[in-house]
Amino acid sequence: MSERNLTLLTDFYELTMMQGYFKEKDANETVIFDAFYRNNPVGSGYSICAGLDQVIDYVKNLHFDDDDVDYLRTTGMFEEDFLDYLRHFHFSGDIYAIPEGSVIFPREPLVKIIAPIMEAQLIETALLNIINHQSLIATKAARVVYAAQGDGVMEFGLRRAQGPDAGIYGARAAMIAGCIGTSNVLCGKMFDVPVKGTHAHSWIMSFPDELTAFRTYAKLYPNACILLVDTYDTLNSGIPNAIKVFKEMREAGIPLTFYGIRLDSGDxxxxxxxxxxxxxxxxxxxxxxxxxxxxxxxLISSLKLQGATINSWGVGTNLITSKDCPSFGGVYKLAAIQDKATGKFIPKIKLSENAEKITNPGNKTIRRIYDKENGKIIADLICLVDEEYDTNKSLLLFDPKETWKKTHLAPGTYTMREMMIPVFLKGECVYESPRVMDIQKYCKSELATLWEESLRLEFPHRVHVDLSKPLWDMKNELLDSYHYHE
Amino acid sequence: MSERNLTLLTDFYELTMMQGYFKEKDANETVIFDAFYRNNPVGSGYSICAGLDQVIDYVKNLHFDDDDVDYLRTTGMFEEDFLDYLRHFHFSGDIYAIPEGSVIFPREPLVKIIAPIMEAQLIETALLNIINHQSLIATKAARVVYAAQGDGVMEFGLRRAQGPDAGIYGARAAMIAGCIGTSNVLCGKMFDVPVKGTHAHSWIMSFPDELTAFRTYAKLYPNACILLVDTYDTLNSGIPNAIKVFKEMREAGIPLTFYGIRLDSGDxxxxxxxxxxxxxxxxxxxxxxxxxxxxxxxLISSLKLQGATINSWGVGTNLITSKDCPSFGGVYKLAAIQDKATGKFIPKIKLSENAEKITNPGNKTIRRIYDKENGKIIADLICLVDEEYDTNKSLLLFDPKETWKKTHLAPGTYTMREMMIPVFLKGECVYESPRVMDIQKYCKSELATLWEESLRLEFPHRVHVDLSKPLWDMKNELLDSYHYHE
Known part of the structure; x- marks a missing residue:
């Protein structure tokens, strides 16, 4: 994304609101926005966050070109002083985020923006677009890789992806979550990940017969000789012809290192x-x-259960679109506004008739709590940034809705980890994204912190995400302060 | 897409096959590939094709930069003579297509490529990616617009789209199919389509109270004053406060031209x-x-049935991802190979155990048959390009599977239209895409050629797509020539 100016990749209302802040408010008022999501997609017990590297590129490149400003003028909604402000716009705030490849859970801030309100408002749409997309595909891919039980999973979905970026960044997300390669050459070039693939039916059809097509392919690519056997008749033509070619290779003394067949239809x-x-x-x-x-x-789980002897899986449409749940519901909500006089953040809350949709106020972070013995996640604690914990003391966790559900952790039995890292400070990027294949390694270690019960594909165990006592108190005080009537 | 080099946006196997053709075949052998699809998405009775303009940009810009070639060398799969060929690669073939915004049906070639096999093979993946994505969203959007029964539908999905392109080109496709505007500013700039939007919950929350937020917004944008009323309590706070502000505007003599409320939660x-x-x-x-x-x-249909008094619809996630069917199954199949000696095309067929998956061979086109009286579509006829028809003579149509199902059209009662237009000839683009808003007009006229029964959202009437007698004969001859046993 570093080549493209995506500054106008935003909802129109971000710009009308920005002009409103510019005209009618202290435009430099510092606010806190949280990006978070409410439910894991596809019935998963967890999600994998991804897309931060592209958010970083996007924020670094934020600027309004002359023709952007000229275009906005044509809408008739903006005044010259505001357009002039846009000309000099750049991002000057702080961004904190959970690193890519991390296991994440609902209601946790994945990205936190502390910035002048106009800047924080502008970046909402693109940030959500990028994080929502890649986190969706990474989550789906982690499930597919889990189902394959150690077999290689290849991402093959480019032709059915929702546009070029969905193909490129979807493949990137799939690689983060553990795919061993992608068919997408541009993704391979951009992110230095393995690209894979052999031939299509058209290869076979372009020769007078299947055997000649196979022979020719084997001659060209003896070290990566996977033959597609279903163009005419899998059992009566494709597989016998493939075996004939493998025999010819063996007889000619060609080492059979990586060879085999691909099934693309039938049971x-x-x-x-x-x-x-x-x-x-x-x-x-x-x-x-x-x-x-x-x-x-x-389907992979079901085929494995029936003893299918497949040991390499090429997954296309259903992975690259996350077909059974093609959106990740990330939202971006105002959490606090800084009081100019005191410098303190005044917490803000959005009410809703639906309790799930009430936001968590204040300047927050996430502390992940692990079982000291096996390194598995016990719970995540959303807390205020200035809270301090001592793992040598006992810790009482409670469910934020059913507060009588309590868990008591004895001193020394648990460890705690701060999940959010600084990415931008005062507009400067202070974080360098790892290489995709390194994020993949990290993601594998993250998945290993989940109990098997949460990795289960169907009706997994829900990991607890609790609020700290100070955050819970702050939230309830704010709720009480609104005379909210049904 | 014109700024970006998407030449490597392809499956790796296209390149390994290309090298195979280069090494082992006459690389200049001319072939015909058809892009078509097998089923309408979302249970629709039709689809809307879109994306051709971006395919044109892509084909025009096809070239391998030095760093593309350098990258391919690092995969270890390609030899220098082939890499050298790529350095000079450009598209030199013909492309025919159905214009964007057309109503289309399963099994019809949407795009036909007549080109040297290496060139035709390379462009498969990106062409499918672009056409599949935009046709999917255009089809979904046409259904949403139909459900709104004349109310305006706005595309609001950027934050949930599968990456930036899915947002930009998805919004483009939605506009083609009849949305009256999009929230996506970059799409507005790129394609000169109306952008829409007012404010978010964060606008309300950033003020001390809702009334002040509304008043401030009304002062800024009196001519586009749609107030979001559900931040705290829709009926007890949001709507009363909005009415208070509208009254104040009226009392101040401000003309209430375009004003109202937006509901974003609740029933x-x-x-x-x-x-x-x-x-x-x-x-x-x-x-x-x-x-x-x-x-x-x-949901729009259901709300209308219950007498909801909504007259403007903002549709996000479910439209921009086509949530209930997020992929359009376009495929790309070899249909013929030119015989060098005679210049004739030798038809090719792909067999399958599944009769639906058997391809249609030969150099084909589509003739659409309309009822002369009311202009509605009677059927589409897939035929060979050199077939000639005279609408002053009678025409016998028959179902390609159940051939006893026949329709007899009397002379002078029907009209016929060639659906495919030349887009590239000998590598030169000979077609200029209309502006998006003009495609929208054309699309509206296209939808008017469908019977109400085919526009119905649930279990619509299927429009007949028949094969001409010469094509049907050619196909069955080819099928018989394979000794295909189950």
Missing amino acids: LAYLSKKAKKMLDAAGFPDAVISASNDLDET | LAYLSKKAKKMLDAAGFPDAVISASNDLDET
Whole structure:
């Protein structure tokens, strides 16, 4: 995104509000906004956050070009003094965030902006767009990789992605969450991740017959020889022809290092077991059996349960669009406004008839609590930034809604970790994103902090996200101060 | 897309196949590929095609930069002579397509490529990515606009779109299909379409109280004064405060031209009816009542059925992601290979155990048949390009699967239209895309050619897509020539 000026990638109302702040308020009033989400997508027990690196690029590049300003003038909604302000606009605030590849849970601030209200307001839309998209695909991909139980999962969805960026950054997110490669060459180039792929049906069809097509492919790519066997007839033509070619390679003394077949239609459990038998009988027990065709975590689990002998999975549409839940519901809410006189943040709250939609006020952060013995997550604690904890003392956690549900942690049995890191301070970027393959490693270690019960694909155990006592008190005081009647 | 080099936005296998053609075949062999789809998304009775303008940009800009070639070298899969070929690569073929905004049906070629096999192969992935995405969102948007029965529908989904492009080009597609505006400022700038929006909850929360926030907004934007009424309490605070401000405007002699409220939570049928009563009683019967919050065509229909008094709809997540069906299944299949000696195209077919997946061979086009009396579509006929028809003669149509289902059209009762237009000829672009708002007009006229029965949201009537007799014969001859056994 570093080449593109995405400053106008925003909702029009951000700009009308900005002009409002500019005209009618102290435009430099410092505020705090939290980006958070309310539910894990796809019924998952967790999510994986991703997209921070692109948010950083976006914020660094924020500026209104002359033609942006000229365009805004044509809408007839903006006055010259405001347009002139835009000409000199840049981001001057602080941003804190949970690092990419982290395991995250609902209601936690993923990104926190402390900035003049006009700046914080402008970046809402693009920030949500980027974080929502990549976190969605990373979460979906983590589930698919989990279902594959150690087999390699390849991201193959570019042609069905919702536009070029969805293909590029969706593949990036899928790599973060543990895919071993993507078919997307541009993603490979941009993020230095492995690209994979062999041939399509058109390769086969462009030759007079399947066997010639296979032979030619094997001659060209003996070290990456995965043959697509379903163009005409998988069991009667595709697999026998593939075996013929593998035999010819063996007889010619060509080392069979990485070779096998790809199934792209039909019943994958049945065909893979048949294929395995045929390959074994011909002396090719180490041939890769890869499969594609409408795969997702549910179908992979189901195929594995039936003993499918597939050991390499190419996952397209359902991963790159997160087909069964194609949006991640990240929102961006005002949490506090700084009092100019005292410098203190005055907490703000948004009410709702729906208790789930009431926001958490104040300048917050997240402390993650781990079981000292096995390193698994016990709970996350959303607390105010100035709270101090001592893990040598006992800790009482309570459910923020059903407060009688309490957990008591004995001294020395738990550890605590601050989850948010500074990314921008006074407009300067103070954080360098790791390489994608390093984020992948980190993400793997993050997934290892989840109990198996929370990793389960169906009806997973919900990880507790509690409010600290001071935050809970602040929230309830604010709620009481509104004479809210149903 | 014209600024970006998307040449590497392709699946890796396109490049390995290209090298294969380069090394082992006549790389200049001319082939025909069809892009088509098999099922309308979201249970729709039709689809709307979109994205051609971006495909044109992409094809015009196709070239491998030095750093693209350097990157490909690092994969270890490509030889220098092929990399050298890529350095000089450009598209030299023909492209035919159905114009954007057209009503389309399954199995029809939407885009047809006649080009050297290496070129045709390379562009598969990006072409599908672009057409699939925009056709999906245009189709979804057409349904939402239909459900709104003449009320304005605004596209508000940028923050939940699958990345920046999904927001930008999704909004473009939504505009093509009849939305009256988008919140996406960058889309507005790029495509000269109306942008819309007023303020968010944060505007209200940043003021000491709701009334002050409303007053300030009304002062700033008296001509576009839509007030968001659900920050604290819709019926007891939001609407009464909005009415107070409208009264103050009236008393101050400010003309109330475009004003009203926006509901963003709660039961929209109940709240809108209550709001209408309160606004009417206060003398504001022409106030706009707009609504947002998880809307789609089903919910809009349902709210209308219950007499909701909403007359302006802001549709976000469910439109921009096509939530209930987030992918459009466009595919790209080899249809013919040119015989060098004769110049004739040899038809090619892809078999499948699934009859639906068997492709249509040959150099094809689409003729649309209309009822001469009312201009409605009778059927589409996929035929070979050199077939000639005379509408003064009778025409016999038959179902390609159940061939005993026949329709006889009497001379002079029908008209015929060629649906595919030349877009590139010998690598030169010969087509200029209309402006988006002109495509919108065309799309409206296209939707008017559908019978109400096909526009119905639930279980619509399927429009017939038939094969011409010569095409049907060619296909069955090819099928018979394969000794295909189950």
